Amino acid sequence: MQITMDKQAVKASFSKAAVHYDQFADLQREIGHHLIQLTDHSETQPVNQWGSVLDLGCGTGYFSALLNDFFGKNTQLTCFDLSPKMLQQASLRQLQNTQFVEGDIDILPFTVNQFDLVFSNLVLQWSEHLQQSLKQIKQTMNPDAELYFSTLLDGSLFELQQAWKAVDALPHINDFLTKKQVTQALKGAGFTRFTVTTETRVKKFNDIVSVMKALKGIGANHVHHGNKARMSGRQLLQQLEQGYAPYKDARGHYNLSYQVCYVVAFQDNKNV
Template sequence: MSQAENFAFDNVEQLAEEKAAIKAAFGRAAATYDKSAAFQRRVGNDLLKREADWTGKTVLDLGCGTGYFSEKLRDLGAHVVALDLSEQMLEQARQRCGDSVRYVSGDAENLPFDDNHFDAAFSSLALQWCQDLSVPLRELKRVVKPSGKILFSTLINGSLHELKQAWQDVDLHQHVNEFLTLNQVNLALAQAGCQNYTLECKPLVERYPSAMALMRDLKGIGATHLSEGRNAGLSGRARFTALENAYRKFQNEDGSVPATYQVGFGAIHND
C-alpha cells in the first residue's frame, strides 16, 4: 500500500471513529435531551415557520433527535420520516410519536432513500456535526423532489464565544467546538450544487443562572463531543470554579450569564 493509500485509509478510519463518538454522545443523552433542549426548540420553531404549508407533504426530519419536530410536522399535516444516527434518540421519538411517523436509523452523509423521494426536508441543528457540510446538503438535494424545499439550521462561527473566552482564562485546552463561517456555509451550498437558496445568520442569546447550568445543558443534549477529539467533561472542582469566575465578566445585571449562538437558517429551493 502506498503512502497516499495509507493516509486515505487512516483518514477514513478516523472519520468513522469520529462519527461513532458523536453517535455515542447523543445516544447517552437521549433520555435527558428534552429537559435541556430549550434553545434547540427555539431554533427549530423559527425554522418551522419558514414554510407556510406542510399539509400532505412527505417530509424528511433529518437529525430528528427525540422527535419533537417530527410530532409538530405531523400535526401540521405532513407525512413524516424521522431519521437519526442514534437508535436511542429514535426510540425516544417513537415513544413520542407512536406509529404515526416512520423511523429510520441512518447517516445524513449517506441517506438510505431513493432519489426524489420527499416533497420537503427539515433539519434543525444537526448538520454542524457532519465533517463536510456539502455532503449532507448534496444528499438532501438528491432525495428531495425537483421543486421541493429543504429547510436547515446550523451553528455558525462565533457561537458560544463567551464560554470559549472563559475557558481560555482557565487553561489552554479546547473546550468548545469550532463552527463554519457564513462564507464557508455558502461555499458548501455551492459545492452541493445549490443555486436557488437563502441563508441568514441570526444571533440568539440564551440566559443561564450560571456557567455550570450552561455546561449541564450542553451535556444534557449530548453536545459534549469535540471534533478535535478532546473530552469536554474535564474533572476537578477547582477548574470549574475558575470557569465560573471567568464567566462572570459576561454577567447580566440580573445575575444571569449569556450564551450567544450564531445560527444559520437556510432555505433551499430544489431545482
C-alpha cells in the same frame, strides 16, 4: 471545509442524553419553531399536500410530531437520526405514517427524488463535510422539493470558549462554519436558489454549573478533538468562573451566545 469527527462518540453522547434531552432543549425548540414556521411560506405547493417529508436528525421527535400534525395524515414522514436511543424516544410519540431510520447525515441511505420536503433543525453542524451532505440531500429531493434547515455558525458558545482559556490552551468548543462557508457549501452542492438568514440568540444561566449541564443535557458536550482539562471538580469550576467573569450581565447571569443560521433552499433552478 472538512471536519474530522468520531461519529461513534457523537452517537454515544446523544444516546446518553436521549431520555432527558427535552428537559434541556428549550433553545432547540425556539429555533425549530421559527424554522417550521418558514415552511408555511412554501412556494411550490400547499403545506397539506406534501407527500413525503424527511426530518433529518429528528432527535426525540419533538418536531417530527409537529410535522406529522402540520402536514396532514396523507404525508409519509421519515424520522432519521444517528442515535438509536433518540429514535426510540421519537417512536414513543406514536406518530402516524412514520418510519424510523438510523444513519449518518454524511451517508444518507435514501433514493433519488424520494422527498418533497427536508426539515433539519440544528443538525448539520454535526456534518463532517457540509457540501457533500447537502449534495446527498439534494439528490433525495424531487424536482419541486424544498429544504429547510438551521445550523450554528462561527462565534457560537463564544463566552464559554473564552472562559476555557482561563483553564488551558486546548480547544474545548467545536468549530463552526461561517455564513460564507455555508453559502459556498450550498452552491457547491448544486443549489442555485436559496436564502440564508442569521440571528444571535443569548441564553442566560445562574452559574457555570448550569451552563455545563445545559450542554451535557442535550448531548452537545462532545468535542471533536477530545481534549479534557487537566484539573477537575471545584478547582476547574473556579477557573471557569474566573474566565467567564467578563461575560456575565449586570444581574450576574452567565451569558451564552448562539449564532444561528436559517436556510431555505429549492431543488429547482428557477430564478428567485
